[in-house]
Amino acid sequence: MIPFCDINSSHSDLKPELDDAFHRVLSSGNLIMGEELGAFEAEFAEYCGAKHCIGVGNGLDALALTLRAKGIGPGDEVIVPSQTFIATWLAVSMVGAVPVPVEIDRNLYTLDSHRIKEKLTKKTAAIIPVHLYGLPAEMDQINRIAIDAGLFVLEDAAQAHGARYNGVRSGKLGDAAAFSFYPTKNLGALGDGGAVVTDDDGLANELRQLRNYGSKKKYVHDTAGVNSRLDELQAAFLRIKLPHLDAWNSNRRHLAQRYTDGLTDVPGVKVPVTPKGSEHVFHLYVIQSSYRDELAAYLKSKGITVLTHYPIAPHMQSAYAGLQYPSNSLPIAEQAANDSLSLPLWPQMNTTEVDSVVTCIKEFMQLHS
């Protein structure tokens, strides 16, 4: 049996430290907006090489509150990738703006920068590039377009903690970046969590206020904010995990390379690519195959858990029926939804397990192609 991901293995390695963190917060009696949050924010900002980190309740809020802080709302359009986790689109909807999909690159799974300009209108206010599966989007091209058109660039870095693009970490690749600390992300809390990272002092202040009922001073409310905070326990747990992030990402990369070495020449399988200058952090190792569903069933029959990220492109979801994108209107996203298969991967996975998955895929493909 090979699970898809085993978050228990990193937690059992760190159990004494996580227990200490729990007891530290418990005995402090301070559970919201205290020292742990401040310390984690400083540590994560430094890790990203950025000036500010603002902890919030989850990754979706990190995206939506940032758009709101920039005054993006009804009447505005925001460029989003045609294939991503639905939260990227939902954040735009949450502030009352319209998500405008641009096709992904079929090999990189990130925004196809060549197709952005044709989607810009007078209403376009921002671009949200997603570093999907852990690979940074083509930020040089995207930032150039944004500067020319005066657009705000918000990285959706929910799958890309620690990823680098030309040596620069995610979090420092746009005007601001949204992270999620959902438990299975590369840096995960023991519950929900998220953060915004930015160099912009004004934006950081605005976000600190918005996440806390629109208040800077207790019981004084300058705007109608929300309650979306990273709590002390989660911040304390994240502080334990952050020093391990680079080693975990490096393990992910080595295991991914082993998958790629094993699968590159297998007919019927397309392996992920990493462009020169980028450092992928393999939140997910995703292959493409036109035999996806049969292959998934075969692997399951062999005790290997595989998943699909994501089986339905956002424009094909009922939630977005109102935007009226018919099927085939975004064919690359739809093909990715049909052909993508995520293979088991977690930092403590061993190479024998990777090899078994590769062997089973080869067995299946010999029968089918």
Ligand SMILES: *Cc1c(COP(=O)(O)O)cnc(C)c1O
């Ligand atoms: C996980 C994720 C989010 C949302 O994060 P939550 O913490 O689950 O709200 C947003 N975008 C992408 C690409 C994600 O993978």
